[in-house]
Amino acid sequence: MTASVFFLAFFGIAAVWFGIVVFRTHSMVRSALALLFAQTAIGAMFLVMQAEFLGVLQIMMMATEMSVMAIFMVMFMMDPGGLGAMEMTHQKRLSVWAGAIGLVGAAAIVGLADWGLAGSGGQVPSAGRQVELLGLELLGRSMFVFESAGLTILTAMVAATMVAITPPLKGGKNGT
């Protein structure tokens, strides 16, 4: 077993473990932190796979995103610390079955597919060269897709702000 397989498996198992913890703990803040650790472990997997730029981007982006998520958890939850051990799940059997079918289906495809090309591709470019090539890709052949993604994010920001500042409905629980 090579070092890269070992570290890939190590960080992968860490990501899966923290992913399970997200839905096992009663504390919302712990859930957000567990998701942060899962995403960070995924970022470390990217680094092992020599995608340095994406790995650092993943870790930095998710650290910010999960911190925001933790703040929202504290804002919205009656018991963000999980001291009351509230039940926050429903349709458990259906969910377990759906998750298991998804996992088994994906694992079956992974196991049965022919990955004969694996490893036969060219050399992985150095980290600096990767960023250069990615920039050329984004501002060249894939410019339309890249600009569409930027426009989508801008639209989503405006839409989220407009939805959030909408006055409460008349007759609602907290409405006027």
Place this chain on the structure above:
Amino acid sequence: MELELLVALGIGAALFGIGVYGALSQTNLVMIIMGVELILAAALVNLVAFWRYLHPEVMSGQMFVLIVMAVMAVEMAVGFGIAITRFRSRGSVEMEEARELKG
């Protein structure tokens, strides 16, 4: 090399299964968003693995990763926008209390 690809794709499959379970089983909107984040993270792992072990010389694979990251940010922004509206109008983001959204 193929073993590394299988390990990465296996981890992606596990994250996808956990994400589907979380998105379907949780009653809180923010927890459902967390499940969707895990599903998208599984897609990210798969895309990077495909780029690294199948076509490392083609940067379209990394470009797709950036697009999925943009989708994650958009999903979270819109999800929290809806959560804020819901919390202001109903005082809760529990989906058990949102049955009227069924129409």
